[in-house]
Amino acid sequence: MTDAAGGFDAALSGGPDAAFIRVDDVAKTYDTGRTTIEAISNVSFQTAKGQFVAILGPSGCGKSTLLMMCAGLEPVTSGTITIAGQPMTGPRTSIGVMFQDSTLLPWKSVLENILFPIRILRRPRSEYIDRARALIEMVGLAGFEDKRPHELSGGMRQRVAICRALIYDPDILLMDEPFSALDAITRDEMNDALLDIWQRYTKTALFVTHSIREAVLLADRVLVMTDRPSTIIEDVPIPFVRPRTNEIAETVEFVRICSHLRGLIQHGHGRGQDKPGVAAIFQGNKVEAAR
Amino acid sequence: MKTAPNIARVLGLPIATGITMCVVWHVAVTSGGVPQYLLPAPTEVARKLITSLPELLGHAAISGLEAVASFLLATALGFAGAVALVYAPLLREIFYPSIVGFQLIPKVALAPLFIVWLGTDSVSRIAFATFLSFFPVLISTMTGLQNADPNAVRLSRSLTASEWQTFVSVRIPFSLPYFFSATKVAATLAVTGIVVAEFITANAGLGFLILSSTPRMETLTIFAAILMLCFVGLLLYGAVSLLERAGRRWFKGA
Amino acid sequence: MSGTARKRLSRLLGARRVVAPLVFLLALFIVWETWLHYLPMSRAVIAPPSAIFATLVNGFPILMKHTLSTLIEIVQGFLLAAVVGIAIGALITISTWTRQAFYPNIVFFQLIPKVAVAPLFVLWLGVGTPSRVAFAVFMAFFAIAIATATGLENTKLETIRLCRSLTASHWQTFTKVRFPFAMPHIFAGLKVGMAMAMIGIIVGEFVTGQEGLGYVIMFASSAGESAPLYAALLLLAALGLALYSCVLLAELAVQRWYGAPFVSEGFA
Numbered sequence: 001m002t003d004a005a006g007g008f009d010a011a012l013s014g015g016p017d018a019a020f021i022r023v024d025d026v027a028k029t030y031d032t033g034r035t036t037i038e039a040i041s042n043v044s045f046q047t048a049k050g051q052f053v054a055i056l057g058p059s060g061c062g063k064s065t066l067l068m069m070c071a072g073l074e075p076v077t078s079g080t081i082t083i084a085g086q087p088m089t090g091p092r093t094s095i096g097v098m099f100q101d102s103t104l105l106p107w108k109s110v111l112e113n114i115l116f117p118i119r120i121l122r123r124p125r126s127e128y129i130d131r132a133r134a135l136i137e138m139v140g141l142a143g144f145e146d147k148r149p150h151e152l153s154g155g156m157r158q159r160v161a162i163c164r165a166l167i168y169d170p171d172i173l174l175m176d177e178p179f180s181a182l183d184a185i186t187r188d189e190m191n192d193a194l195l196d197i198w199q200r201y202t203k204t205a206l207f208v209t210h211s212i213r214e215a216v217l218l219a220d221r222v223l224v225m226t227d228r229p230s231t232i233i234e235d236v237p238i239p240f241v242r243p244r245t246n247e248i249a250e251t252v253e254f255v256r257i258c259s260h261l262r263g264l265i266q267h268g269h270g271r272g273q274d275k276p277g278v279a280a281i282f283q284g285n286k287v288e289a290a291r
Numbered sequence: 292m293k294t295a296p297n298i299a300r301v302l303g304l305p306i307a308t309g310i311t312m313c314v315v316w317h318v319a320v321t322s323g324g325v326p327q328y329l330l331p332a333p334t335e336v337a338r339k340l341i342t343s344l345p346e347l348l349g350h351a352a353i354s355g356l357e358a359v360a361s362f363l364l365a366t367a368l369g370f371a372g373a374v375a376l377v378y379a380p381l382l383r384e385i386f387y388p389s390i391v392g393f394q395l396i397p398k399v400a401l402a403p404l405f406i407v408w409l410g411t412d413s414v415s416r417i418a419f420a421t422f423l424s425f426f427p428v429l430i431s432t433m434t435g436l437q438n439a440d441p442n443a444v445r446l447s448r449s450l451t452a453s454e455w456q457t458f459v460s461v462r463i464p465f466s467l468p469y470f471f472s473a474t475k476v477a478a479t480l481a482v483t484g485i486v487v488a489e490f491i492t493a494n495a496g497l498g499f500l501i502l503s504s505t506p507r508m509e510t511l512t513i514f515a516a517i518l519m520l521c522f523v524g525l526l527l528y529g530a531v532s533l534l535e536r537a538g539r540r541w542f543k544g545a
Numbered sequence: 546m547s548g549t550a551r552k553r554l555s556r557l558l559g560a561r562r563v564v565a566p567l568v569f570l571l572a573l574f575i576v577w578e579t580w581l582h583y584l585p586m587s588r589a590v591i592a593p594p595s596a597i598f599a600t601l602v603n604g605f606p607i608l609m610k611h612t613l614s615t616l617i618e619i620v621q622g623f624l625l626a627a628v629v630g631i632a633i634g635a636l637i638t639i640s641t642w643t644r645q646a647f648y649p650n651i652v653f654f655q656l657i658p659k660v661a662v663a664p665l666f667v668l669w670l671g672v673g674t675p676s677r678v679a680f681a682v683f684m685a686f687f688a689i690a691i692a693t694a695t696g697l698e699n700t701k702l703e704t705i706r707l708c709r710s711l712t713a714s715h716w717q718t719f720t721k722v723r724f725p726f727a728m729p730h731i732f733a734g735l736k737v738g739m740a741m742a743m744i745g746i747i748v749g750e751f752v753t754g755q756e757g758l759g760y761v762i763m764f765a766s767s768a769g770e771s772a773p774l775y776a777a778l779l780l781l782a783a784l785g786l787a788l789y790s791c792v793l794l795a796e797l798a799v800q801r802w803y804g805a806p807f808v809s810e811g812f813a
């Protein structure tokens with residue numbers, strides 16, 4: 001039994017770690033001066049410790065907003081977020097964040113980029129160098145310690161970003177579409193790498209994506225969000241045992257879950273529009289392009 | 292996306308800051324007993340601006356017209372020169388290093404040379420200001436013409452468009468944003484050129500008025516003339532910006 | 546046969562990127578010299594290259610004195626402007642409020658013809674070095690402040706968020722992330738600032754008429770002696786190139802440290 005599955009059991013049995021991340025009736029409205037954008041209308045969910053939860057939805061539906069609120073980087077408009085029993089007030093070091101862009105510092109080497117959190121947190125560097133090297137080894141970047149980010153491919157940069165998020169050993173990892181800027185082949189590789197990492201360092205994770213396949217491949221649960229103002233319309237458990245490989249994508253069960261999710265997103269859960277799915281995705285793209 | 296673009300705040304804050312600074316200036320001068328020949332109070336400057344408005348406007352008209360003439364010449368020559376250099380490789384190879392070299396040396400130093408060559412009347416001043424503001428237009432437009440989207444150029448070629456058609460329908464439109472942003476730089480440089488030339492030789496114009504008032508310590512006149520010059524400069528800059536907006540709109544609409 | 550000739554021609558033309566401008570310059574000098582030899586013009590208007598060269602040699606000590614004066618003043622003005630400009634650029638980006646309050650005013654100053662205030666500096670600080678250096682600082686620091694502020698503002702939102710998620714202090718974010726990220730912008734500003742500092746010192750020398758190459762140029766032009774005028778212009782061009790190259794070299798060094806190539810900011 002892996003830790004992840006243990007976390008899942010804990011969630012079912014309602015143990016002490018059953019609500020490690022707890023989001024209660026959270027809403028978010030952006031005030032841009034001229035208009036107000038209701039990004040998230042009402043979201044509630046909870047995550048057990050050690051669980052990997054994917055948040056799936058069309059772009060522009062407020063996934064990043066939700067994640068940033070969980071990270072303490074955006075204030076909530078209403079509702080509460082509780083993490084490890086403590087109400088969220090601001091950023092904390094038990095949370096690591098990963099973005100779509102690797103956000104590496106171009107003037108630092110791979111090793112120094114990975115040690116960047118240690119510098120910010122003013123922890124003794126010597127205690128973390130071995131860990132950094134081990135992480136580099138694990139993600140397959142051995143030999144690249146002294147390279148600069150611009151000498152790396154997009155996939156390699158995201159591997160560095162993963163190491164940087166893991167170096168200070170946060171309990172929670174929040175990932176905002178970390179692989180969506182990568183090409184399809186690299187993305188598959190990164191999914192494999194992440195599955196592998198997950199096997200070793202079990203963390204509690206929220207993973208935002210708009211790829212159905214990625215969500216099902218990686219997660220223990222998939223939360224499906226609708227278009228703005230968004231809520232979670234369904235909480236889909238993913239039953240595949242760990243350790244997983246991307247071979248599960250060939251199974252009938254996998255295809256069935258994917259098509260179920262696709263149906264959920266496309267029909268926008270009966271929002272009373274003619275073709276809400278297409279409209280929602282198109283609108284999402286427009287929002288993305290305008291920003 | 293970072294902050295709410297609140298119009299009142301975006302406009303109001305800088306204006307409030309400007310006014311605050313004027314008030315501080317006024318209080319400092321009036322209560323600190325600073326002599327007027329060193330720093331006149333803003334109210335004095337405003338009064339001077341109004342009382343000698345006809346004289347100031349006369350000088351402003353001279354400087355302004357010369358600056359406008361230089362600006363127009365510089366943009367026309369800059370654009371034409373860019374087209375010539377982009378389409379004649381030999382010319383480009385001969386002149387481009389000198390042009391880049393000119394960008395690196397302080398061109399204002401050549402002002403007296405223009406007077407030696409062209410005399411002390413407005414021709415030399417206009418020539419100098421044109422010279423000063425010509426280079427940014429030339430270089431930017433060249434960059435724009437050369438950086439036209441290669442796919443658009445390929446598309447145009449695949450449609451068997453002639454070189455001329457490609458130029459008019461692809462390269463020119465792509466270079467316009469570069470050209471327009473350079474014209475704004477040129478507008479400021481044209482006024483600068485006229486002022487420097489008037490410092491050196493003139494018997495009228497705002498630059499002349501400023502410099503000739505210096506030995507007489509007529510600080511009030513200097514301030515009023517500088518203010519007038521700011522108006523002239525901003526008027527030209529504003530007109531060019533409006534044209535640029537119209538041009539960009541046309542570019543997007545086309 | 547015509548094929549080999551064309552090949553030879555094209556090889557010749559391959560070198561023309563370097564050759565063409567040199568040939569052009571050489572031709573210019575020869576035409577210039579011979580023209581003046583056969584058709585003498587007023588010495589006040591144009592001097593033959595040989596006369597300019599003679600002035601450079603004979604007047605070397607005095608020309609050097611003025612060159613040195615100009616050089617030192619430009620460097621002083623530039624360095625002061627860099628310090629003041631970067632500090633102001635950093636100060637106005639401390640908060641949204643300060644940026645909104647001051648940034649437009651500084652940009653406003655970039656749009657007006659700043660050279661016009663040169664005589665005021667003479668009035669305040671006299672005709673010596675202080676007034677010229679102060680004027681150069683005034684000319685140069687706006688561009689540097691604007692570039693610094695723009696650079697500091699342009700750090701990617703996600704990178705800032707990363708810092709905040711690590712509970713970095715404002716100071717840590719500034720020194721470790723925002724300031725290094727602003728480097729390309731700051732250097733773009735420093736290059737403009739160097740050009741402006743040169744303009745400031747030269748116009749200052751025009752106006753004060755005491756020393757420096759600007760003074761030599763003014764004096765020679767009004768005395769109807771064009772050889773010293775061209776000699777001084779040549780020296781000034783060399784000075785300009787040298788100073789500008791220094792900024793470029795510094796940029797190159799910082800770029801090497803930075804690792805990635807600077808995205809060149811369009812400035813004219």
Ligand SMILES: Nc1ncnc2c1ncn2[C@@H]1O[C@H](COP(=O)(O)OP(=O)(O)O)[C@@H](O)[C@H]1O
Binds near residue numbers: 032063064287
């Ligand atoms: N800082 C902000 N100010 C105003 N509107 C915002 C801001 N951030 C996001 N939004 C808006 O909120 C909505 C959700 O954005 P986001 O959370 O980024 O969506 P997603 O990550 O699902 O693509 C979008 O319509 C977006 O335009």
Ligand SMILES: [Mg+2]
Binds near residue numbers: 064177
């Ligand atoms: Mg997003």
